[in-house]
Amino acid sequence: MNQLLATAVRGDPADNVTGDVADAVIAAPVIAAPVMPVFVDASGRRRKLVTGLGWLVALACLAYLGVIGVSLTGTSVGPLPDLPSVASRTVVFGSDTAGLPQGALEVPVPAQPAPVAAAAPDWAGAAKVAAARSTAAPKAAPKVAPKIAPKTAVTTAPKVVASSSKARTGAALATDGTSSSARTGGASR
Amino acid sequence: MTLRLVRHDHTAATARHRRRVRPKFLLIGLVVAMFCSVLLLNGLVRSQIGIDARGAGQDGDDSAVPASVSSGGPVIDLTHGRRQSISLPSRTVALTFDDGPDPTWTPQILAVLAKYHVPATFFVVGSSVARDPDLVRQIRAQGSEIGIHTFTHPDLAEVSTDRVDREMTETQYALAGATGELSYLVRPPYSSEPDALDDLRFDVISRLGQQGYVTALVDVDTEDWQQPGVGAIVHNAVPEDGQGGVVLLHDAGGDRSETVAALDRLIPEMQADGFTFTTVSAGAGLPPANFPAGPVDLTLGRIMLVAVAIASHIVTALEWSLLLVGGLVVLRTLLVMVVALRHGRRVRRARRLAGRASPLRKPPAGPVTVVVPAYNEEKTIEATVRSLAASTHPVEIIVVDDGSTDGTADLVEGLELANVRVIRQANSGKPAALNAGIAAARHEILVLIDGDTVFEPGTVAALIEPFADPAVAAVAGNARVANRKGLLARLQNIEYVVGFNIDRRVQDSWGVVTTVPGAVGAYRTRALRAVGGISADTLAEDTDLAITLGRAGWRVVYAPTARAWTEAPATLGQLWRQRYRWSYGIMQSLWKHRHAVVESGASGHIGRVGLGLTALFQIVLPLLAPMVDIYLVYGLLFLDPVVTAITWGGVLFVQLLLGAVAFRLEGEPVRSLWLLPAQQLVYRQLMYAVLIQSIATAAAGVALRWQKIPRIGDFSGVPTTRTAS
Numbered sequence: 001m002n003q004l005l006a007t008a009v010r011g012d013p014a015d016n017v018t019g020d021v022a023d024a025v026i027a028a029p030v031i032a033a034p035v036m037p038v039f040v041d042a043s044g045r046r047r048k049l050v051t052g053l054g055w056l057v058a059l060a061c062l063a064y065l066g067v068i069g070v071s072l073t074g075t076s077v078g079p080l081p082d083l084p085s086v087a088s089r090t091v092v093f094g095s096d097t098a099g100l101p102q103g104a105l106e107v108p109v110p111a112q113p114a115p116v117a118a119a120a121p122d123w124a125g126a127a128k129v130a131a132a133r134s135t136a137a138p139k140a141a142p143k144v145a146p147k148i149a150p151k152t153a154v155t156t157a158p159k160v161v162a163s164s165s166k167a168r169t170g171a172a173l174a175t176d177g178t179s180s181s182a183r184t185g186g187a188s189r
Numbered sequence: 190m191t192l193r194l195v196r197h198d199h200t201a202a203t204a205r206h207r208r209r210v211r212p213k214f215l216l217i218g219l220v221v222a223m224f225c226s227v228l229l230l231n232g233l234v235r236s237q238i239g240i241d242a243r244g245a246g247q248d249g250d251d252s253a254v255p256a257s258v259s260s261g262g263p264v265i266d267l268t269h270g271r272r273q274s275i276s277l278p279s280r281t282v283a284l285t286f287d288d289g290p291d292p293t294w295t296p297q298i299l300a301v302l303a304k305y306h307v308p309a310t311f312f313v314v315g316s317s318v319a320r321d322p323d324l325v326r327q328i329r330a331q332g333s334e335i336g337i338h339t340f341t342h343p344d345l346a347e348v349s350t351d352r353v354d355r356e357m358t359e360t361q362y363a364l365a366g367a368t369g370e371l372s373y374l375v376r377p378p379y380s381s382e383p384d385a386l387d388d389l390r391f392d393v394i395s396r397l398g399q400q401g402y403v404t405a406l407v408d409v410d411t412e413d414w415q416q417p418g419v420g421a422i423v424h425n426a427v428p429e430d431g432q433g434g435v436v437l438l439h440d441a442g443g444d445r446s447e448t449v450a451a452l453d454r455l456i457p458e459m460q461a462d463g464f465t466f467t468t469v470s471a472g473a474g475l476p477p478a479n480f481p482a483g484p485v486d487l488t489l490g491r492i493m494l495v496a497v498a499i500a501s502h503i504v505t506a507l508e509w510s511l512l513l514v515g516g517l518v519v520l521r522t523l524l525v526m527v528v529a530l531r532h533g534r535r536v537r538r539a540r541r542l543a544g545r546a547s548p549l550r551k552p553p554a555g556p557v558t559v560v561v562p563a564y565n566e567e568k569t570i571e572a573t574v575r576s577l578a579a580s581t582h583p584v585e586i587i588v589v590d591d592g593s594t595d596g597t598a599d600l601v602e603g604l605e606l607a608n609v610r611v612i613r614q615a616n617s618g619k620p621a622a623l624n625a626g627i628a629a630a631r632h633e634i635l636v637l638i639d640g641d642t643v644f645e646p647g648t649v650a651a652l653i654e655p656f657a658d659p660a661v662a663a664v665a666g667n668a669r670v671a672n673r674k675g676l677l678a679r680l681q682n683i684e685y686v687v688g689f690n691i692d693r694r695v696q697d698s699w700g701v702v703t704t705v706p707g708a709v710g711a712y713r714t715r716a717l718r719a720v721g722g723i724s725a726d727t728l729a730e731d732t733d734l735a736i737t738l739g740r741a742g743w744r745v746v747y748a749p750t751a752r753a754w755t756e757a758p759a760t761l762g763q764l765w766r767q768r769y770r771w772s773y774g775i776m777q778s779l780w781k782h783r784h785a786v787v788e789s790g791a792s793g794h795i796g797r798v799g800l801g802l803t804a805l806f807q808i809v810l811p812l813l814a815p816m817v818d819i820y821l822v823y824g825l826l827f828l829d830p831v832v833t834a835i836t837w838g839g840v841l842f843v844q845l846l847l848g849a850v851a852f853r854l855e856g857e858p859v860r861s862l863w864l865l866p867a868q869q870l871v872y873r874q875l876m877y878a879v880l881i882q883s884i885a886t887a888a889a890g891v892a893l894r895w896q897k898i899p900r901i902g903d904f905s906g907v908p909t910t911r912t913a914s
Binding site: 061 | 213215216219222223230268269351355357358362371373400402403475480483485486492493496499725727777780885886889891892
C-alpha cells in the first residue's frame with residue numbers, strides 16, 4: 001500500500017516515504033534539536049523487539065492459514081468400516097429394552113426378498129430382536145413366540161430389500177407386503 | 190496545518206529503499222490473509238443454513254432409480270456394490286433429528302430423550318459441530334448416535350462431486366475433533382423419503398455408497414419444520430398400521446419448541462402403544478454408526494476445531510470493537526449536535542456584543558507580528574505574504590527562510606513590501622525557524638502561519654480578538670482547504686469542516702483546545718517565551734504547544750471566524766505522508782503530556798478532558814473504524830445483506846446529518862456533502878492505515894523524518910470577496 005503511494009510521488013525528489021520500521025536506520029536524526037524526540041529509542045532495542053514480534057505474528061498467521069487450508073480442503077477421511085451385508089450379521093437394536101421380553105429371530109437373506117417373520121406386535125415388545133444368520137448362530141431360536149397375545153402379524157426383523165437389477169422385483173414388493181409402499185406413499189411412483 | 194522542513198539525503202535513501210526487502214508487506218499480507226480466512230471460516234460456520242424444505246428441487250427425472258430403492262426402506266446400503274434397502278421392524282421407531290446441533294434446542298431434546306431413556310439419531314451439520322463441539326459430545330454421552338448431514342447443508346445434487354467429498358470430510362473432521370469418532374451414516378440435505386429420490390440424488394447416494402456411506406432417508410415425516418402444532422407432530426410421528434419407521438424431526442433451523450413438546454408426548458404415548466425406540470443403525474441391523482477415528486483424522490479434526498474456535502474468538506472481539514465504534518460514533522454525534530451547535534450560537538452572540546465594543550474587553554490595538562516559516566515555498570509564498578500584507582489589522586511580517594534551495598527568500602524580498610522582513614538561516618527544521626521568528630518579533634501578539642496558507646483581510650483581526658481576555662495565551666484559527674480541484678482536495682475539505690473544526694468547537698466549549706493549527710494561530714508573545722518557544726521533540730509542535738500552554742494555566746481558545754486557506758495535499762502519497770506525521774505527532778504529544786491526566790487544576794482538566802477527547806476521537810475511533818468496513822463485507826456475504834446494507838446506510842445517514850450541521854456552521858454550501866459516501870471508500874481506509882503505521886513506528890521507537898509536501902500554489906477555492914467581518 002505504502003509502496004504504491006510512494007511510487008505515485010517518486011517523481012519529486014523532495015519527497016520520500018519514511019518512518020517505516022524498515023526505513024528506520026536511514027532516518028538519521030535530521031531534526032536539528034538537542035532534545036530526544038518522543039517515542040524515539042536510540043538504542044534500537046525496541047525496534048528489534050517490534051520486528052521480532054512482527055515476525056512472530058507473521059508466522060502465527062501463516063500457521064493459521066495452513067491449518068485452515070488443511071482442514072478445509074480434505075476430501076477423504078480414513079477408511080469407513082467394511083459393513084457386512086445386512087442379513088449376515090447379528091442385529092441388536094433397541095436400547096430402551098431393559099426388562100422387555102427378548103427374542104431372537106433368524107433372518108436368512110440376501111439377494112432375495114427378506115422373508116417376513118411373523119411375530120407379535122406386542123406393545124411390550126419384540127423390541128429386542130437379535131437376528132442372526134443361521135450359519136452363524138444355528139442354535140438361535142428361529143422365531144419369537146409372542147409373549148403377549150398377538151394381534152396382527154407384522155415384521156419384527158429389519159426388512160431388507162436387496163436387488164441387483166434395476167427392474168422392479170415384484171417378488172420383493174409382494175414379499176415385503178405391508179412395508180414400503182403403503183407407508184411411504186411410494187406406490188404412487 | 191503545518192509543514193515540515195527537511196534536508197534529505199534523498200539519493201542514498203531511495204537507493205536503499207529499493208534494494209531493501211520489505212518484510213512489512215509480508216506481515217501485512219499475512220495478517221490480511223489471516224483475517225480473511227478467519228472471517229470466511231467464521232462466516233461458513235455461522236451463516237444461516239437452509240432447513241430441509243421437503244422435496245426441494247427433487248422433481249428431476251427418476252427413471253434411473255431402481256424400483257427396489259424407490260419403493261424400499263429408508264436405510265439404503267449401497268456399499269460394496271450392494272443395493273439393499275432396509276426397513277425397520279414393526280413397532281420399531283428410529284427418531285432422527287436433522288440440521289443440528291443447536292445450542293438452544295439440542296440440549297432440550299436430549300433432556301426429553303434422557304427422561305424416557307430413549308436413543309435417537311442426530312444428523313448433524315458439520316459447521317454447527319465445529320461451532321459447538323460440546324453438543325455432539327452430549328449427544329454421544331446420552332447414548333444417541335450421529336449421522337452426517339454435510340458441513341454447510343447444500344443440496345448435494347447441485348454441487349460438484351469434489352464439493353460433496355469436502356462436505357463429508359469436513360464434517361467427519363469436526364466430528365472426530367469433537368468426539369474422536371467418525372460416522373458412516375449420511376442423510377443428504379433436502380432429502381426425504383426413498384420414493385422422492387431422483388436420478389441426480391440417487392447418483393449422489395450411490396457415490397457416497399461406494400465410499401462406504403450408508404444413506405438413511407425417512408419414511409415418517411413429522412413436518413415439524415413447518416411448526417404445524419404439537420398435536421400434529423405427535424400424530425405425524427406414528428407409523429401407520431403398527432409398522433416401524435425412521436421418523437424425521439429437526440433440532441435446529443428455527444423455533445423447535447413444538448418439536449420438544451411433541452417429543453415429550455409422543456415417546457410415552459408410543460411406548461404405551463408398544464413401540465420401541467432405537468437408533469437408525471440398530472434398527473436397520475447395522476453396526477453402530479459411530480466408530481473411532483484414526484489418528485490422522487483425529488488430529489486434523491482437533492486442529493480444525495481449534496481453528497474454528499480461534500476464528501470465533503477473533504470475530505467475537507471484532508463484534509465487541511464494532512459495538513465500541515458504534516458507541517463512540519453515537520457519543521460523537523451527540524457531542525457535536527449539542528456542544529458545537531451551542532458553540533455556534535455563542536460565537537454569533539459574542540460577535541454581536543463585540544460590535545458594541547465593551548471598554549473592559551478591548552482587543553489589542555497595536556500591530557502584531559506574523560511569522561512565516563518557509564522552506565522551498567516558491568510557489569505559494571507570494572500569495573501568502575500578499576494576503577497578510579492586505580490585513581485590516583496592522584502587521585509586521587517576518588518570513589524565516591529555512592535554507593530554501595528554490596529562491597523563496599529572494600522572491601519575498603523582491604516583493605518590496607514595507608512591513609516584511611526576511612530572516613535567512615541554514616536549514617534546521619521548522620521549530621528552529623519559528624523560534625528564530627519569535628525571537629525577532631517586536632510585538633505583544635504573534636501570529637504563526639504556514640508558507641502555504643493565505644489569510645483573508647480580516648483574519649488577523651478576528652484571530653487576535655480573544656486576546657482581550659488577559660488569560661488567553663493562544664487562539665486557534667479556522668483552517669480551510671483552499672484548493673477545491675480534484676476529489677482528494679474536496680474530501681479533505683469535508684474532513685476539515687466536519688472533523689477538525691467541529692472537534693475544535695467541542696474542545697473550545699470545554700476549555701480544552703489541544704491543537705492550534707500551524708496554518709493559523711495566534712499567541713501571546715510573553716506566554717510563548719515563558720514556555721520556551723516551539724519544542725522540537727514532537728512532530729506536531731502545534732498540538733504540543735497548545736497542550737503545554739493549557740497545562741501552564743493559560744486559556745487556549747478557538748476563533749472560528751478567523752479563516753485561513755491552506756493548500757491540501759493533492760495526491761494520495763502526499764496525503765499519506767502528511768497524515769502519517771500528524772497522527773504520529775499527535776500520539777507523541779499525548780504521550781509527552783500523559784502525566785497531565787493525574788494532575789490537578791488546569792493541567793488535570795486538559796489532561797483528562799482534552800487529551801481524553803483527542804485520544805478517543807483521533808486515535809481510538811479511527812483505529813477501530815476498519816471494523817465498520819470488515820463488518821460491511823462480512824455482513825453482505827454471511828449475514829443478512831439487506832439488514833447489513835440498511836445498517837450501513839443508517840450510519841452514513843447520521844454522518845450526513847452531522848456533516849450538514851457542520852457545513853451550516855461553517856457557512857459552506859451543504860451540497861458539497863454529496864461526496865461524503867465516497868469518503869467511506871478510500872479516504873477512511875487511508876486514514877486508519879496511516880494510524881496503524883504511526884503506532885508501529887512509535888512502538889518501534891523509530892525516528893520519523895520531517896517531510897515536506899510539494900505545493901503548486903492552488904488557491905482556487907479561496908473566496909476572494911469574503912471578509913472576516
